[in-house]
Amino acid sequence: MELSTKSISMKEILDAPLHVIGFEISEISPQKIFGYFLVAKKCCNPFEVLHGGVSALVAESLASMGAHVASRFGRVAGVHLSIHHLKSANLGEIVYAEAKPLNVGKSIHVWEVNLWKKNSLNLGERILISSSRVTIKTNMPIPKNVKDAAVNIKKYAKL
Template sequence: MQPSIDNNQHHHQQNNTHPLTHPNRPFLGSSMAGDDGGRPSKTADLDAPLHVFGFEIDVVSPSLVNGRLRVTPKCCQPFKVLHGGVSALIAEALGSIGAHVASGFKRIAGVQLSINHIKAALLGDLLFAEARPVSVGKTIQVWEVKMWKIDPSTMEKRAQLATSRVTLLSNLPVPDNAKEAESILRRHAKL
């Protein structure tokens, strides 16, 4: 499933369809790295580090970025729980993608990231992450990113795993060697 990019700021707040049970969304886990029957990820080019861990992005818009991950050995610490650094990577990546779209595709740079780990995600658990803007200014954006365990039988949020705030500088010019970033993001768009 390709993620959708929506420029309507209020679309997701007015839509009563839960992002995990949206009719256009495949079964949770059906296209995750390591559990996909060898199919390549459709969102790998949006964020290479996220792709390494099997994270799949579902929705991209100026007001919401979300996606999912099955916790595999590749993203676990030695105690077979999700590594906190992977949670931080997810938070910064989703906040940055959202800020990039919200800024009109200007270059984004993380300024500060804080994360509170509330509960552990175990090897094999399903995780859902959602980033929403707190403040979108011309120079600075702040995004809140929350992560939950997902009940695989109902695909509903079960236990909150982490909450984070990502502060981003959002008015930088895009260097010539990175102009492709906008076209990659737009390629996944359904405008």
């Protein structure tokens, strides 16, 4: 059996679940993670509206990525996610996401993650879709089999 030589994109390397939904990461730093995605059929509930679970996936993924960078590339794990779904995003709309730290401690980080879309009547205006708080445990021991996990994110982070 022959192995595939398909190249792996930056977004797939950084976060495979985000890659599946087509999420594009624009900025990675200890102070902010920013990106966007097009609401595709695979992101929708049966009513062709962004599925709340996708919003939660984006929130935890961005907060975890931010905590990983802010904790100097230590191992992290989400321990709590609270999300408020405020407005809908329809199939075909672009959703923007931004994660910022509220508290960066030695072993616990709290990140706020907001998802929004642009108002079609006033493109300068944001319409908040969801607001989340994510608590992340940081600085855990890194297992030997993933010692190089931070290598990829370091390539793209603004430190």
